[in-house]
Amino acid sequence: MTIPNFEALNVGDEIPSFTTEPVSRLTLALYATGSGDHHPLHLDQDYVRSKGMKDVFAHGMLGMAYLGRLLTQWVPQGAIRSFGVRFTAITWIGESMVCTGKVVEKLEQNGEKCVRLELTCANEQGEAKHKADAVVALA
């Protein structure tokens, strides 16, 4: 994987996006195993109904992991300097996550040429579930 050229990038440029498969109960079971988070809110429909909710919902960190994949499909992971997310809405079963990112700033940080990216994980209706930003060092 080659690191994108700093000089060739401009504020407003988009990085390659993707849309996930719809989040399913199986996705959440797999994420529970992979993450170690077996909270019943994500797995047990009887439990969530007893709490007055309509259905189980996705782990917030699943969406952040999708955005992590968006970054590591664009640059080698070692180029990521920081990565932060705000959780803004719940992701429900059946929603596909549209993961997009764009350059919002070009900067020098600790002597490295970097770009700041704004990343969004949204459903197909455009409702943002997670808003993130990342600083990536470029060649």
Place this chain on the structure above:
Amino acid sequence: MLIDKKHIGMKVPPHAVTPTAWQLKWFAKATGETNPIYFDEAAASKAGLPGVLVPPTFFFCMDMDKDEPFDYIATMGCDFAKMLHGEQIFTYHKPVYSGDTLDFDGQVTDIYDKKNGALQFIVKDVKVSRQGEAVCDLRTVIVIRA
């Protein structure tokens, strides 16, 4: 009830985690990862890596990998049912791999509220190191609803 700010500075009991290729394989499957350096030991080895590469957000999973990951919230007298994960921030220093032993050392660094206490925020900062070398910092912001 507002959380007592005396808890700012509270140390979280440290713990150590050794990520396994087995768990990372399930994490990759769950997140749709197709690059084999994240789940296949042979592919990682062929790429010159000492183990399967730990992906960017897996540090959070390892931070939670202890008996009582929210003991610090309980100590503050907060109701778990009112707890939300508000923000998560990572700062990266070095890549880490399956088989590395990582030390997690955390502390509550801020407590503040908004909307006259309707939302309270607890900030926990964790330093992750491998044999004393810093590899990653985590900041977890937990929101407590009134």
